[in-house]
Amino acid sequence: MRYLPHTPEDISEMLQAVKAESLEDLFPTVPESVRRRQDLDLPEPLTEWELNTHMNELASQMSDARSIKSFLGAGSYDHYIPASVQYLLGRSELSTAYTPYQPEISQGTLQAMFEYQTLVSRLLGMEVSNASMYDGATALTEAMFMSLRIKRKKNVLAVSSLVHPHYREVLKSYLAPTSFELVEIEAGPDGRTDLSSLKGRDDLAAVAVQSPNFFGCLEDLKAVQAAAQDTGALFVTSFTEPLAYGLFKNPGSFGADIACGEGQSLGIAQSFGGPGLGIFCARKQAVRNMPGRLVGQTTDKEGRRGFVLTLSTREQHIRREKATSNICSNQGLCATTAAMYLASLGGSGLRELASLNRDKAEYLKSQLQAAGCSLPFGAPTFNEFVVRFPGGHAEAQEQLKDKGIIPGVDLGHYYPELEGHSLVCVTETKSKQDLDILAKEVSA
Amino acid sequence: MKELSELVLPEDRKYTSQHEWVMRQGETVTVGITDFAQDQLGDIVFVELPEAGGAFEAGEEFSTLESVKAVSEVYMPISGEIVEVNERLVDSPELINQDPYSQGWIVTIAPKDPAQVESLMDKAAYLEMLKGEA
Numbered sequence: 001m002r003y004l005p006h007t008p009e010d011i012s013e014m015l016q017a018v019k020a021e022s023l024e025d026l027f028p029t030v031p032e033s034v035r036r037r038q039d040l041d042l043p044e045p046l047t048e049w050e051l052n053t054h055m056n057e058l059a060s061q062m063s064d065a066r067s068i069k070s071f072l073g074a075g076s077y078d079h080y081i082p083a084s085v086q087y088l089l090g091r092s093e094l095s096t097a098y099t100p101y102q103p104e105i106s107q108g109t110l111q112a113m114f115e116y117q118t119l120v121s122r123l124l125g126m127e128v129s130n131a132s133m134y135d136g137a138t139a140l141t142e143a144m145f146m147s148l149r150i151k152r153k154k155n156v157l158a159v160s161s162l163v164h165p166h167y168r169e170v171l172k173s174y175l176a177p178t179s180f181e182l183v184e185i186e187a188g189p190d191g192r193t194d195l196s197s198l199k200g201r202d203d204l205a206a207v208a209v210q211s212p213n214f215f216g217c218l219e220d221l222k223a224v225q226a227a228a229q230d231t232g233a234l235f236v237t238s239f240t241e242p243l244a245y246g247l248f249k250n251p252g253s254f255g256a257d258i259a260c261g262e263g264q265s266l267g268i269a270q271s272f273g274g275p276g277l278g279i280f281c282a283r284k285q286a287v288r289n290m291p292g293r294l295v296g297q298t299t300d301k302e303g304r305r306g307f308v309l310t311l312s313t314r315e316q317h318i319r320r321e322k323a324t325s326n327i328c329s330n331q332g333l334c335a336t337t338a339a340m341y342l343a344s345l346g347g348s349g350l351r352e353l354a355s356l357n358r359d360k361a362e363y364l365k366s367q368l369q370a371a372g373c374s375l376p377f378g379a380p381t382f383n384e385f386v387v388r389f390p391g392g393h394a395e396a397q398e399q400l401k402d403k404g405i406i407p408g409v410d411l412g413h414y415y416p417e418l419e420g421h422s423l424v425c426v427t428e429t430k431s432k433q434d435l436d437i438l439a440k441e442v443s444a
Numbered sequence: 445m446k447e448l449s450e451l452v453l454p455e456d457r458k459y460t461s462q463h464e465w466v467m468r469q470g471e472t473v474t475v476g477i478t479d480f481a482q483d484q485l486g487d488i489v490f491v492e493l494p495e496a497g498g499a500f501e502a503g504e505e506f507s508t509l510e511s512v513k514a515v516s517e518v519y520m521p522i523s524g525e526i527v528e529v530n531e532r533l534v535d536s537p538e539l540i541n542q543d544p545y546s547q548g549w550i551v552t553i554a555p556k557d558p559a560q561v562e563s564l565m566d567k568a569a570y571l572e573m574l575k576g577e578a
Contacts, residue, residue: 288492288510313515322515 065270068404069434073384073425074214075136075164075240076273077265079353080429085267085340094336103309109332110307113295116339123245123342123350124259125252126281130292132335133278133327136262137170140208140238142280142291142325143258144171147206147234148180149289149324154205154233156181160193162213163238165414185209191217191377191386195227204233210261211237211251212244214414216361216384216423217377221254234258241265242279244382246354251281258282267341268334277334288314291325353428357383361426364435368424371443376421384425386411390444392420400441407438445483448574452479454545458561459570462519465545468561472527472552477509477518480574482544485511491533491540494551499525502560507550509540522560524553 006014011023020026046054063070065078072078088094093108103110117129133139144157157175159168161184168184175182185207188194193209207228211219221237228235237251239261245251251259263277264270282290288311296310316323345353361383365375374388389396393410400407412419426435457465463481467474482488492508500506500520507518529551533539540548555561565573 288490313510318513319515322517 062272063404063406065429068406069430069438070406071408071424071426071430071438072406073216073241073427074409074423075166075262075264076270076276077241077243077383077425077427078270078429079243079265079267079427081267081269082341082344084344085337088340089333089337095333104306107307110295110309112336112339113293113330113332114297114307115343116335117295119339119342120263120279121281123242123250124256124279124281125245125250126256126259127252127284128287128290128294129279129281130290130294131330131332132263133260133280133292134331135274135276135278136164136238136240136260136264137167137278138327139260139262139278139280140167140236141171141174142278142327143236143238143260144206144208145174146258146282146286146289146291146324147236150234150286151205151232154203155179156183156201156203156205158183158185158198158201158204158207158233160185160187160209160213160219162187162191162193162215162217162219163208163210164214164240167210167238187215189377191215191379192219193224195223198227198231201231204228204231206234206236206258207231208236208238210239212239212241212382212384214240214423215377215386216381216425217379218244218248218382221249221251221256225255228257236260239279241382241384243350243354243357246350247358248354248382257286263334263338266338267344268337275331275334277331277338279338287311289324290314292327293330354382356428357426360428360430360432360435361385363432364424364426364439367435367439368442371439373442376418383427384423386418386421387424388421389442391442393422394420396422396442400438403441405438405441407442446479448571451483451571451574452545453567453571455567457545458521458564458566460519460521460564461573462521464518464521466521466561466564468558469552471554473522473524473555473558473561474549474552475518475521476544476549477540478570479544481516482541482548485509485514485516487512488537488540491537491550493529493531493533494526496526496529509537518550520553521564522553523556525556526551527554528552 070078113131117131120129133142157180159171159182172182185197186194198207207224209219209224211221213219225235234257235255236258237256242261242263243265259281261279263279268277280292293309294311296308298306298308300306312318314324315328316326361381365385368387369375372390375385377386396407408422408424411421411423457467459465459478463478465476465478488509488511490510494506502520502523504520505517506520509516509518530549
């Protein structure tokens with residue numbers, strides 16, 4: 001599908017049709033006081049050569065995961081992206097990032113979304129996936145609103161304080177103008193959510209945790225499921241690192257009602273923080289309360305396989321103000337990327353890669369411990385964990401700056417009670433030597 | 445679309461401005477949507493039913509009908525508690541189109557105040573309202 005701008009001829013024809021002399025005539029309702037009459041103060045245009053030089057200068061001021069050794073994770077992960085994904089993404093038929101408004105003429109786009117939905121449902125062990133939301137934060141927020149729709153008479157949402165702080169901020173922004181209440185569930189001493197405060201509550205529409213959580217710990221999803229069930233709430237699992245489910249039991253196998261999170265990890269470049277991919281899965285019985293677009297498989301009048309947007313009556317263009325969400329677009333290109341990535345790795349490749357991540361993280365844990373670091377939490381982790389370097393985070397960060405190493409995220413920034421602690425992430429992109437160097441540098 | 449003269453509007457029902465019909469049957473009241481409503485909606489493909497035992501005030505939404513081209517809520521004609529829901533609609537939502545007054549009933553209600561039924565429109569008043577809307 002092509003997106004062509006209007007030519008001067010198009011514009012003049014359209015103006016004639018509406019009997020206007022100029023484009024200016026279309027905006028008489030915009031008051032003079034808010035109009036800008038002088039030109040924008042922009043620099044002169046650059047030639048292609050000059051522009052390239054300018055962009056290279058800008059780029060050289062920044063660090064990326066290729067040029068430094070970054071142990072940052074916390075929701076954005078540095079994974080190797082196979083050449084097959086990069087090549088396929090560059091193809092023009094696939095790089096149209098938007099679901100077209102006349103979707104059924106774009107069978108290829110719809111099939112790519114259908115494949116994405118199928119792969120993601122399998123990875124998470126869930127019955128239905130939508131064609132994606134904006135990012136992990138909007139996916140969690142949509143999951144909470146979906147829970148409120150299903151549990152009509154309940155108006156309180158419980159979210160673990162170990163869900164990504166940014167996700168909780170987005171959720172709070174959405175909830176601010178509503179009358180719904182949000183309660184945060186405290187962390188326990190082992191680095192997992194302490195569910196004891198949920199006992200006896202009967203006003204919760206949803207209980208949401210993240211696994212692996214912000215401390216990198218795998219939540220006891222079986223216990224969360226039981227706690228949610230006891231309170232009559234839906235069980236929502238968020239995640240920032242779906243690769244973990246290549247190795248560990250997935251949300252579906254623990255009976256999650258909704259599994260939602262960030263899919264950046266699946267072949268999408270970190271790109272300084274975005275765009276991401278909001279993965280959203282649910283149970284089939286709740287499909288009519290799901291947000292977002294949904295691609296289904298059907299047959300045409302000659303019995304051939306084809307793809308359609310389905311259950312659209314949930315969406316704004318049909319249901320107007322009663323739509324299940326005002327996100328009725330999707331992250332088409334990022335979702336396609338995730339599908340390519342999952343297909344490139346395959347089931348056994350994903351498992352192998354997840355094991356590699358877990359094993360490297362465990363190795364670094366043991367090396368850091370030997371180097372005099374303390375690991376405050378006992379719960380099992382995947383490729384990320386909390387550690388306190390002997391001199392604290394700020395000292396380690398300062399000391400390693402010149403060596404091109406970022407030792408992790410300063411956890412005190414998000415959790416003041418963990419002042420001085422670091423959140424360290426290890427993926428397959430770090431070699432044994434990288435891990436040994438980090439342990440040596442921070443040692444007491 | 446049917447002309448107003450083609451609409452089936454039984455004499456033994458009461459009608460609401462939201463196009464539900466109501467019929468008293470002993471202690472309970474049966475509720476469905478009118479021939480006019482099913483005709484406007486077109487082929488109904490899904491019915492979201494409430495749970496038996498749920499209590500609703502008059503005017504509250506208690507069910508949702510989805511057709512191939514629209515979605516519409518069904519509102520409580522009177523206050524009361526849901527006694528029974530028409531489970532056949534789960535697999536055969538088209539019953540509402542085919543037989544809105546009999547097999548296409550949606551719920552039965554135990555009314556809070558049975559007298560509320562009498563305040564609803566009779567066939568003539570409902571038809572008059574439809575003429576006004578047309």
